[in-house]
Amino acid sequence: MSINSRNKGAAFERQIANALIEDLNLKNPVKRILEQTRTKELPDLMLGNWCIECKAYGTGAEPRTDWWDQVLASSQGSNLKPALVYKFNNRPIKVRVLASSINNKIKNNLITVDLLWPDFIQIILELFQEDIELHEQNFQA
Numbered sequence: 497m498s499i500n501s502r503n504k505g506a507a508f509e510r511q512i513a514n515a516l517i518e519d520l521n522l523k524n525p526v527k528r529i530l531e532q533t534r535t536k537e538l539p540d541l542m543l544g545n546w547c548i549e550c551k552a553y554g555t556g557a558e559p560r561t562d563w564w565d566q567v568l569a570s571s572q573g574s575n576l577k578p579a580l581v582y583k584f585n586n587r588p589i590k591v592r593v594l595a596s597s598i599n600n601k602i603k604n605n606l607i608t609v610d611l612l613w614p615d616f617i618q619i620i621l622e623l624f625q626e627d628i629e630l631h632e633q634n635f636q637a
Contacts, residue, residue, distance in 0.1 A: 508552035509540045512581050512589075516543060519617045520628055524635035539570040543620075544627025547571035551582045559592060564608070579616070591616040598623065 506528070513526040520543075529538050539547035549567035551559065559582045571578035580592040595607040598619060611619070620627065 504552055505550070508583065509550045512548070512550050513541055515589075515613070516541070519614075520620060522628070522631065524632055526631070539567065542631075544624065544630035545575045546577050546579050546620075546624075546627055548579045548581055551580065552584075553582070554585050556584045557587065564592060581613075589613040 509528050513528060516522065516526045526541055526543060528540060529542065540550045541548040547567060547570045549563065549570060551563050559580055563580055563582065564578075567578040567580045577597040578594060579597075581589060582592070583589045589612070591611045591613060592608050593611065593616070594605055595609050596602045596605055598609065
């Protein structure tokens with residue numbers, strides 16, 4: 497990975513962290529997990545039980561399979577939910593999640609849903625207040 501693409505990736509992670517703070521009205525920062533550059537299977541960001549991997553890429557429309565595999569590996573745990581935030585040049589920010597993360601009646605963990613960023617934020621606000629509260633509480637200690 498070139499330094500330029502590393503800088504682009506870090507800038508996109510910061511953009512998403514700031515968007516989460518603003519769009520979810522968080523009081524506490526969403527910090528980048530800097531160890532992820534040295535340790536495999538760590539997400540770029542965490543929000544409650546959401547493991548968030550961020551990818552910005554020049555051309556394309558669909559995220560690469562290895563990006564999704566990476567976020568699945570980082571979310572291996574009891575209640576952890578994977579989210580792949582991705583953006584291609586001149587395209588909107590999208591988020592891929594497991595359908596079962598949104599609706600626990602869906603048992604097949606191979607089914608994914610791609611959402612526009614505002615839709616993902618609305619789902620977090622409506623269905624995952626406990627993750628917002630968990631994030632805010634982690635900064636109280």
